[in-house]
Amino acid sequence: xxxxxxxxxxxxxxxxxxxxxxxxxxxxxxxxxxxxxxxxxxxxxxxxxxxxxxxxxxxxxxxxxxxxxxxxxxxxxxxxxxxxxxxxxxxxxxxxxxxxxxxxxxxxxxxxxxxxxxxxxxxxxxxxxxxxxxxxxxxxxxxxxxxxxxxxxxxxxxxxxxxxxxxxxxxxxxxxxxxxxxxxxxxxxxxxxxxxxxxxxxxxxxxxxxxxxxxxxxxxxxxxxxxxxxxxxxxxxxxxxxxxxxxxxxxxxxxxxxxxxxxxxxxxxxxxxxxxxxxxxxxxxxxxxxxxxxxxxxxxxxxxxxxxxxxxxxxxxxxxxxxxxxxxxxxxxxxxxxxxxxxxxxxxxxxxxxxxxxxxxxxxxxxxxxxxxxxxxxxxxxxxxxx
Ligand SMILES: *Cc1c(COP(=O)(O)O)cnc(C)c1O
Numbered sequence: 584x585x586x587x588x589x590x591x592x593x594x595x596x597x598x599x600x601x602x603x604x605x606x607x608x609x610x611x612x613x614x615x616x617x618x619x620x621x622x623x624x625x626x627x628x629x630x631x632x633x634x635x636x637x638x639x640x641x642x643x644x645x646x647x648x649x650x651x652x653x654x655x656x657x658x659x660x661x662x663x664x665x666x667x668x669x670x671x672x673x674x675x676x677x678x679x680x681x682x683x684x685x686x687x688x689x690x691x692x693x694x695x696x697x698x699x700x701x702x703x704x705x706x707x708x709x710x711x712x713x714x715x716x717x718x719x720x721x722x723x724x725x726x727x728x729x730x731x732x733x734x735x736x737x738x739x740x741x742x743x744x745x746x747x748x749x750x751x752x753x754x755x756x757x758x759x760x761x762x763x764x765x766x767x768x769x770x771x772x773x774x775x776x777x778x779x780x781x782x783x784x785x786x787x788x789x790x791x792x793x794x795x796x797x798x799x800x801x802x803x804x805x806x807x808x809x810x811x812x813x814x815x816x817x818x819x820x821x822x823x824x825x826x827x828x829x830x831x832x833x834x835x836x837x838x839x840x841x842x843x844x845x846x847x848x849x850x851x852x853x854x855x856x857x858x859x860x861x862x863x864x865x866x867x868x869x870x871x872x873x874x875x876x877x878x879x880x881x882x883x884x885x886x887x888x889x890x891x892x893x894x895x896x897x898x899x900x901x902x903x904x905x906x907x908x909x910x911x912x913x914x915x916x917x918x919x920x921x922x923x924x925x926x927x928x929x930x931x932x933x934x935x936x937x938x939x940x941x942x943x944x945x946x947x948x949x950x951x952x953x954x955x956x957x958x959x960x961x962x963x964x965x966x967x968x969x970x
Contacts, residue, residue, distance in 0.1 A: 593771040602833040617829035629752040642763030642776035643670030659708035684914035686925040693720030709735035714743035717879030726756040742881035796820035849880035859953035891963040898959035
């Protein structure tokens with residue numbers, strides 16, 4: 584059998600290894616110059632000042648920090664699309680706030696303005712959207728809605744690292760944006776995240792929350808002049824330690840420099856899938872991007888008519904093509920205690936399948952995926968229609 588084609592996969596190589604070696608040899612592996620360099624490069628990439636960004640050890644952690652910065656608390660409602668990452672739901676629930684799940688567009692799995700409006704109440708304190716598969720969705724209009732209503736907007740841009748609307752980066756439309764560099768994302772630092780905070784005062788608090796809430800009383804020089812101790816400190820919040828280190832940041836610097844190439848390849852793969860699959864009966868490819876939108880092409884999804892999705896997924900696995908579905912609907916996870924009925928999301932979750940999508944796919948991998956999907960879909964559709 585041919586080797587399994589992964590659904591997602593990091594692209595780490597010699598350049599990243601060389602960068603790690605350099606950090607080892609420098610003897611400074613903790614948070615330092617490389618982390619600062621990573622923050623500056625990332626800030627430049629998304630078009631903001633470096634003062635507004637803070638690296639964290641994961642995107643989930645960045646989301647928890649966002650909740651703390653915006654003082655989300657007991658009784659507050661935070662609206663999020665039901666196909667969201669579980670960490671977003673946990674960040675809300677852990678504050679004693681209520682996650683309120685909204686529906687999405689069936690074809691894009693992104694929430695529309697109307698989906699969010701439908702669940703707003705006077706207790707809504709924030710909206711937390713993500714950009715499904717790297718597609719921006721109605722982020723601009725949702726940001727406007729939140730401004731009009733005096734509600735915070737948090738963007739989970741974990742998979743939208745190169746997504747833009749009219750030239751503006753996803754993650755910068757709302758009050759706070761968060762990104763992920765975990766093992767399954769596009770830019771990978773093994774584990775890691777980034778937080779971008781629009782308000783300058785809150786942005787200045789973010790790194791303190793990310794590092795034990797510590798407030799250095801004075802720097803070394805100041806302490807020497809004042810003849811006090813430079814190791815004294817106070818805490819401004821009872822925080823955890825959510826920082827990263829220079830080993831991971833060095834990997835991130837290399838990965839960020841390769842991002843353009845990564846996205847270009849992902850786009851080629853998406854276009855090849857579109858060309859190879861859009862004519863298959865009973866199968867829907869992702870809708871075209873609206874004018875002015877760019878995608879990170881993090882996910883490529885198909886939607887199957889006739890209830891054959893699970894069967895096709897198993898058939899593809901037998902042929903060495905690994906697939907999956909993200910994100911299982913949170914309103915159906917018992918712990919969140921939701922009784923919502925969200926028909927579009929439920930329909931989408933029953934028929935959507937993610938194909939292999941990463942920058943290391945070869946042309947022959949892509950051809951193999953296309954012919955496997957054509958074969959399995961055709962067979963299962965015929966059986967379903969005959970029944
Ligand atoms: C992966 C992912 C996250 C979580 O990122 P971590 O860095 O693993 O915490 C959050 N949101 C979305 C949409 C993701 O895909």
